[in-house]
Amino acid sequence: MDIHNRAGRSAEDRHLGMVEVTGSNPVRSIKFLFFISYSFRIFNMRALVDKVLEICEKINSMIGACSRCSRCCYYRIPILQEDKQKIANYLGISLDEIQKTLSNGYIEPPCPFLEKNECKIYPARPIVCRMYPFLLLNEGLFLVNINECQLAKEIYKKLGGEEKTNVVKVSLTQLEKLLANELKSQK
Ligand code: SF4
């Protein structure tokens, strides 16, 4: 299945690369995805990021299929200045102290905040962790690691995905529909 951009899209749609779920995707490695996500111009897209983040977080919690395997805590995670500030506040330490641990803009694996398979900064975890298994890049929004992540697998199923694939590009419209369906079914 090819990626089909739809005609008549808004500027925001175009920025997000609004596409139907696709079976084939040139991006194969989650490590690569995380790497390029660092170049993602987050501060120029604040409102959009917040919207996507909110929808992704709601879907993740409503689908509730996370097996708590912690696999997603063993990648190199890009971390933003606002993430660092949030973590410092949560842990009650100075930003300087956090800067020392996370000096190069990444959480290096294994994540230092993972203890006995639990995230010890869960309420203050970085944006990339909150959005996972979704990943927002300049190229669009992706559902990643479908073969390894129970939550991603379940979301993919609910999106009607059938082809064997590990990464698919998804649209915000699809996620809004999925969220609406989940809300309806839980009433
Ligand atoms: S989000 Fe996926 S990879 Fe991460 S802990 Fe849950 S099931 Fe495992």
Ligand code: SF4
């Ligand atoms: S911050 Fe928490 S959720 Fe993110 S990688 Fe570390 S332990 Fe996992």
